[in-house]
Amino acid sequence: MLAYLIRRLFFFVPIVFGVMLLTFVLFFVVQSPEATARRVLGQKATPKSVENWLHNRGYDKPLLINTTPGQPWHDSLFVTQLGRLVTFDLGTSDVSGRPLREIFAQGALPSLLLTVPAFLVSLAVSVALALYLVFIRNAAVDFMATFLCVALMSVPVMVYVIFGQFVVAQVLNYFPAFGFEASGWSAPKFLLLPVALMVVSGLGADVRLFRALFLEEMGQDYIRTARAKGVSKARVLLSHVFKNGLINLITLVVASLPFLIMGSLLLENFFGIPGLGNVLVTAIQAPDFAVVQASVFLGSLMYLGGLLLTDLCYAWADPRIRLG
Amino acid sequence: MKWLDQIWVQNLCLLAGYGLLARLVVWGLRSERWQTAWKHLRRDKLGLVSLCVIGLYLVVGTLESIVLPSASGSVTLLQRLTAGIPQEKSYSAPLATTALSVADPKPLLGRHVLGTDALGRDTLVQTLRATRSALWIGGLTSLIYIPLGVLLGLMAGYYRRWVDDAVQYVYSTVAAVPEILMLVAILMVLGKGLGSMAIALGITGWVGMARLIRGETLRQVERPYIAAAKALGQSDWRILTRHLLPNVMHLVLIKFVLGFSGLVLAEAVLSYLGVGAPVGTASWGTMIDASRSELSREPLVWWNLTASSCALFLMVLALNLFGDSLQRAFDPKRGA
Amino acid sequence: MLSLRNLTIDFGTGQDRVQAVKGINLSIGAGETVALVGESGSGKSVTGMALTRLLPEPPAVYAKGEILFEGQDVLKMGTEELRKLRGGKIAYVFQEPSTSLNPVFTIRNQIAEAIRLHRPEVNDIDSEVVHYLDMVGIVDPAKRISDYPHQLSGGMQQRVMIAMALACQPQLLVADEPTTALDVTVQAQILDQMRELKKRLKMAMLLITHNFGIIGGIADRVVVMFRGDIVEEGTTEEVLRNPQHAYTKALIGCIPQLGQRRKRLVTIDHSILG
């Protein structure tokens, strides 16, 4: 087990390095940090102030490797950035000057408050609906459900958000159309609408997927054995099918767990939830290289964490699999 | 890229695309597996209806893709066909006779079934014209990610060892970079355009395909027929193209159809992020994006959002349903 | 004890309708062992499954006839009665032990589930599980009960299946190709085991197989099925010694000409079991 973990971690190092290099090339080599400087300093900035800005942030260093004679090779942008990130010194945002540690720390909670309930509710609802569909096994209902699911999948997320916010908050006046309060009992009333929208927008795909998973399990031999034993259909579903389906579900679901922290771009923007959802996007558009590099670094760690988590959960849920 | 603007080049590209598609279908239908699938599919009413809807979209998209010479450079066939519909000054409601204005309702030049947009263009025509963007994005992206994904997936599954390691390393790395960053960064480098969008989506999209094909290849390689082929001394290339490829091709087809709908939706999101279709190219994503502020207008301007979302919805729905039908047709046991 | 009257089972609807069982009559007395023989797709497994309405509906349709178990028509039973019948009165052993056991539950769990359902009076379930495992010849059963199916060999898995079926003390055991998926040596062991158990427990048994070679010494009577119909019926000795129907002869002789129809029949079988 430990050996397995260590082996995996070694495998992760080149991936993280590759990711950082790729981001650097994609983002830094092809567009100069001057763009950031101009964005930050505004339309009226003079080249002198741009130059001063770049110098203060070390952006006037050589890009990948310092080949200037007399200077150490590692005194380059990429190496220093990487060095800082590896020690988890995230630095400060190029645009706002806020420490990134603070940005991520403050944004994580609201993002999680939005995504974790949405994740759990949508998982519960879609698993329940999928089981329900498998349970009743009615041709007409199946057809309608498939159609509805595909229909739900085919609507762009934006349309959900726009309509949802407009109709539910404007016509019905039940919940605030906007805003966020992480503390106290008012949090649910702010979160209800975005969470519901997030659940609905993901429902179609999930129900379809889980239904297919469960149906596949239903066709297995051991289900026949269970039914031949006299186990009732509901129990077959809830115990035999569910547990086996769960193993497949894990591979699909667990990998996305670490990304819950990244929040949801659209919902956060529309509902004024100060999460991490649009941190990366605004950073890309700004462009705010410090934020991009740090979030990609953390993002790739999370991705790899997700992979590892999937393996571990798999091993935990499926007795046939042993890590080693 | 100047030569790309030539009228005949564009039309030729279109023709080549259709030729390729036809060739692939003919090639596929030669295999027994595809023939049985086609037999199943013919009995699947829903599948056939969706196929017809897709065909309809293809026709509209093609009409907009055929470029004709005109006085001011070039126009598309669809533009030529709808040239009779006048352009208004600004918004007007569906079938309205006057412009959308409370205080000063000026008479319109003509009737518009779905109203007009902010620049007074007919919404129906714009919606139809946008089909082209969706099809091009879906088509071009598939042309990039399918060969890339299939080739790498096959090689990884067949050769294993270091080839597998290398392919796995590359796709893990690509997958670990947040997708949105890849897309936006690539689009910023290449500039806006349908082509760049297809490239960006292709670069991020091949990972899933490669994974799928690699998995299936690993399974196929265990089968005796591969061992037999090897025993006969056939070359690796021949085994890859003649034996393995046909056996994973149905997966590619299904993934292509289902992935197509994903690509059409991705265009909408990219437009929200401001890296969507370029100016002058109608697309549903930009129409939806533009309608964000229209929804809060008084009186409400709803027809642009409705028209574009419905068109998008119908296409994605048809693709998804057809994809399902394909899946059932190829694997009747699973899709029950 | 059990009798089938004019049982007809269809698969699918409309144009795609396929008749899998064509109005057969069959009866099994208490303590009697009947072998149902036929090649793949002859409808023997379908008949076995139909005894407790195990076939998924749709696509299966019980078109005609009745299945009488101790005078009660199984086809008219409610959900609850059926559940009691399955496992409790009629238990099954299936062909492929490696897939017929749920891979994510321990064997204790799987056997205990059956006991709990049909014998609520049993208090010490674990020792009961051990008892039955021991009965089917599993070495050191107390240690084995917390194993998962994949940790057992194929023969052991089949023994577990048999233990699970016996644990509910059924009146009829339906063994659907119980040895087909196993090695020849293991086959012999399992068959010996079953012979012995049959003697000890005195329950009725329906042995479904395509292999005439294994029924000797177990089956009292043989029923031969071909394309959904019963073509021959008689005591084991009679049939083995003097088969009447050409098909039976072919089966006994294991003549490979059967391959002619094989392709189509295999496909039908496939779609039924899937």
Place this chain on the structure above:
Amino acid sequence: MPPRTSSRCLALIAAAFLRPYPCVARVCAGVLLACSLMLAGCSNNPHPEPLQKTGEDGTPWKVRYGALPEDPRSLDPQVSYDAISRRILEPVQECLLEYQPFKTDPYELTPCLLLKLPERVVKPSGGVSYRCELKAGILFHDDPCFPEGRGREVVATDVQYAFQRITDPKVECPALSNLQDYVEGMAEAFEAARKTESFDYSKPFSGLEVTGRYTFEIHLKAAYPQLLYWLAMHFTSPVAREAVEFYDGKVHEGTTRDLFRFHPVGTGPFQIADWKRNTRIRLKRNPVYRTTTFPQDGWGAEQEALLRPLAGKALPLVDEVNMTVFRETIPVFLLFRQGYLDGMGVGKDAFSSLVTPSRDLSGKYKERGVTLHRDTEPSTFFMSVNMEDPVLGPNQKLRQALSAAFNAQANLDIFFNSVPIVAEQLLPPGIAGYQKEFKNPYGYNLEKAKALLAEAGYPNGRDATGKVLEISLDTTGGSANERMMAEFNQQQFEQLGIKVKVVENPFARLLEKLDNGGYQLATGSGWGADYPDPENFYFLYYSKNFPPAGKNHSRYKNPEFDRLFEKMATMENCAERDAIGLKMNAILAEDVPNILNMHRSTFGLTQPWAPRIQSNPMLEGGLKYAVLDHALRENLRAQWNKKPVWPIGVVLCGLVAVGLFTFNLRRKH
């Protein structure tokens, strides 16, 4: 029917239906009860409780609710340059001078922290000095950076410190490049600091001489009348050195302190009470504020009834200001309609939708008592023409033709609901030298444009060889609106029969192109007045201001224009200056180095309970003059936010239907 009773009724009906299934009925009833309780207890008010319920005198605590499009980037007075940051900074950090809120044509400066307007002294050396005197007794906000947390008095050295910070390269003050040409010793100090990598604040600073506790002199190398305007901007407002040194963003005794840029310590009528990053900022009244009072005059006759009672009153007029960050515009509308925002003062997107194409507020809002305000900004927007382009540069007629083909009014009608004014000249209204009667000789006139195009050598858009003229137009790509505008511009020029290729750029890329001249035509150019002076506009076409030195993006070079500019730049406003301006304007109009578009207008809606007091575009909101009718707001909000009941019924019926269906299905089995 209030929701609680009605949902109870529905629960009874549902219970009757579900009697055969007692377990399900019980669960349903429980869920129903929980839902109805939640709905009844839920308010759709998105705002947190005000900081206080009542003021010290027992009157209701007055809170103004406003919107910000994004979080302020920096509240460091020497750094902050964008409108959003300045909107927060203005009520917190006062300047030496300020704009009189009611006088906009022309604008007028009045003293704020200074006792009176600075006194100009011409020195024999040719330089100019300004003598200034601070009001005595003005206190910084109470803040932990001061001993015992009590704000100390503002003195002249605080202004000197501000000037030193402008010079410090690490601070990155955007005003530095403008001021260092005039303020003595500034450029030298900057260079010295860049060499040593740190600015020496203890060194004497010759540009600003402290002559007493409250008095100081600003020494200029040459005449620069615009300095007064700089004194009305935050760059020169006094800063307490304690605050800058205290708020270093580092950990002290276990707690992290803010960065100074997020924790301004000013003297203004409000101080920051609570800043939830990316969510909202709440400002609380400064209890000891007494620098300024409500002006006694300056407003027009139509505002007399509203403003006379306020004259001379102590400021601010409300107790709290709550600014919420909205990244999307739709929620702004939603909240404004529900009465949870008192006004909307954001970009054009937000407003264009509420105004009918006939420049009027839509009827629904009128009924609600909402008022629409239009204020023209001192800004001019135009397309830049690259004068170094081989096609456009040498061909004056072609430029004139393009200019005449562009229908600026239609542009405003479609995208800005006709609110802004079509620009006829470079100077916007309100700036000295603006000519009300002047019409752009190459304003929209399609016939004329076609004639000019023929004269330029492109009859019907084709050159001598019959090839269609193709021109590229660089724009910023991104929002849907920008796309639409680009398509509109394209259509305008293509009316001439020429072909226009639109090139979309990220904002920064466009700026880069403008700077290095890699374009033919470019949109998105505009200039907002830093200060209301013609020099601030004409310098855009001064040939010594070619990028990178300045912002002459058109690369326009005209010796006559240059000569006139040099003459008028540092003149005080007078008739002669106006005359020179007239000539410069005529030169630009004929040469068309730009295609004029509009003078942008800010326009906003106000709720009936929060009427607009001032509309001076040189102020960023003027929050200290804001008023509020608390009772009216409470009343209308309750009216506008009723909760309908029918949706609960619909949902319930649906649930019951599905339940019944399932049970039926199972029973049949």
